[in-house]
Amino acid sequence: MRVPRSIAVKKKYKYPHEVFAELEKISSFHDRVAYLRENDSFAIKTILQCNFSPTIELDLPEGAPPFRRDVMPADQTPARIDKAIKVLGKLARYPGQPAASGLGKIKMETLFVNLLETVNEHDADIILAMKEKTLSKKYPSIDLTLVKTAFPELV
Numbered sequence: 001m002r003v004p005r006s007i008a009v010k011k012k013y014k015y016p017h018e019v020f021a022e023l024e025k026i027s028s029f030h031d032r033v034a035y036l037r038e039n040d041s042f043a044i045k046t047i048l049q050c051n052f053s054p055t056i057e058l059d060l061p062e063g064a065p066p067f068r069r070d071v072m073p074a075d076q077t078p079a080r081i082d083k084a085i086k087v088l089g090k091l092a093r094y095p096g097q098p099a100a101s102g103l104g105k106i107k108m109e110t111l112f113v114n115l116l117e118t119v120n121e122h123d124a125d126i127i128l129a130m131k132e133k134t135l136s137k138k139y140p141s142i143d144l145t146l147v148k149t150a151f152p153e154l155v
Contacts, residue, residue, distance in 0.1 A: 017122035
């Protein structure tokens with residue numbers, strides 16, 4: 001018997017830190033690709049694209065800014081990362097060009113700190129690694145080859 005679409009079970013949302021941690025446990029490259037595709041989300045694709053694309057830079061100073069870590073469980077944070085991460089579009093620029101948003105440096109840094117403070121501390125660490133383009137140091141199994149294979153349109 002077919003289950004009507006309106007009754008179909010929705011899969012549980014997995015936060016980037018959950019997906020990336022699970023990827024580290026998977027040994028087969030093809031299984032990692034399948035797992036990444038199965039658990040893709042706007043936040044995961046944005047993080048991977050910002051980290052691995054050579055044409056995307058965030059117009060922010062190097063290093064981690066001072067911010068209050070949200071130590072609540074991911075599902076109890078002030079904002080879900082898929083919504084909060086959209087602010088990165090205002091902070092991105094192409095190399096050698098000014099930021100497209102026209103925002104001042106202080107406003108951009110404030111937006112970034114607000115993003116870090118509204119997501120779970122583990123996802124904030126991922127965003128910081130993404131900003132510095134060092135996600136592969138934190139999660140060695142996530143590399144350019146994996147991202148290009150899973151999502152060829154991103155990079």
